[in-house]
Amino acid sequence: MQAEKNVLIFDSGVGGLSVFKNIYAHLPHLNYIYLFDNEGYPYGELDSEVLLERVSRLVGKMVTEHNIDLVVIACNTASTIVLPRLRQELKIPVVGVVPAIKPAAMISTKAIGLIATPATINRHYTHNLIKEFAPQSKVHLLGSTRLVTMAEDKLRGNPVNCDELKEILSPLINQIDVAVLGCTHFPLLKYEMQGVLGKDVVLIDSGEAIAVRVSRLLNQNVIDSELTTSGYSIYSSATPWEGVALNLGLAEFGFNPVRTFPLPGV
Known part of the structure; x- marks a missing residue:
């Protein structure tokens, strides 16, 4: 065998x-x-x-x-x-x-929000992905290290501060129809993010x-x-x-x- x-x-x-x-x-x-x-x-x-x-x-x-x-x-x-x-x-x-830009561009009719760490947001690799797979899409970039910490804190039994989460995600609220979770920590916050961004926003990751x-x-x-x-x-x-x-x-x-x-x- x-x-x-x-x-x-x-x-x-x-x-x-x-x-x-x-x-x-x-x-x-x-x-x-x-x-x-x-x-x-x-x-x-x-x-x-x-x-x-x-x-x-x-x-x-x-x-x-x-x-x-x-x-x-x-x-x-x-x-x-x-x-x-x-x-x-x-x-x-x-x-x-890598951030799921390609599938996001295939379903977005409004704008895409890429939520990732500042390092990922600033990489040429990420910008090249957007140029290659979403050249006709409007893409809002949001980088946050705090979201990583919030995800880990959630696993330690600490409640997610939804007011703080709303403040972090505020640039994307009512601006997008697809959100790309560009950090593997972020699916841990998927439920809370959905609540802040709205039920009509599609959240996707690469898993x-x-x-x-x-x-x-x-x-x-x-x-x-x-x-x-x-x-x-x-x-x-x-x-x-x-x-x-x-x-x-x-x-x-x-x-x-x-x-x-x-x-x-x-």
């Missing part, structure tokens, strides 16, 4: 769990390792060169030690920077998460597309009821200062709480 594939999912925090959920739903039989670089969080505030070196070192270590078959960089900010280097350094597929991409690259059939679910391990670059957030995040997306394994030698 052929051994199951090993997939590494990488993010700076728990936001990548939203991508993990979509991939796991399609391919529950694979072996997963989730590495969150909490020591470097939040990535949106790191210098590009620092981020590039961190991700390259951590991902390379995990690929070597765990015989990884495919890497998913489940972070929009990191993906806009590190993909070319990782694809050059590694001999396995590397899948990144589903990433899951399909992974299945194709690994030549795996999409979900099969006869396949048994496999396990997953969670690693962090530092001992979590409030590890409960990770387990709450896992529970939020339908996973069982697990013990976190600090990554040695980083």
Whole structure:
């Protein structure tokens, strides 16, 4: 019997769990390792060169030690920077998460709101996506690091301050008909964002597309009821200062709480 594939999912925090959920739903039989670089969080505030070196070192270590078959960089900010280097350094597929501009442009008849970290908003990569896939669309750019923190705080059991959320999203209210969640943390706030932006605004992220991409690259059939679910391990670059957030995040997306394994030698 052929051994199951090993997939590494990488993010700076728990936001990548939203991508993990979509991939796991399609391919529950694979072996997963989730590495969150909490020591470097939040990535949106790191210098590009620092981020590039961190991700390259951590991902390379995990690929070597765990015989990884495919890497998913489940972070929009990191993906806009590190993909070319990782694809050059590694001999396995590397899948990144980029803002879902193309599908947004296909359904928008008014304007698109791209909600992401300031780093993602300011990248040439992001602006090139807009030029290529939404040249005829009006795109409002909104960058916020605070939304990342609010998403993580929500997982720690803290209520979302909807007044603050409304203030952050105010430039988009009544201005758009599609909102692109350009950070993997933001699906954690999807319910609250929908309430602020209005029920007629379509919110989209890249999770589903990433899951399909992974299945194709690994030549795996999409979900099969006869396949048994496999396990997953969670690693962090530092001992979590409030590890409960990770387990709450896992529970939020339908996973069982697990013990976190600090990554040695980083």
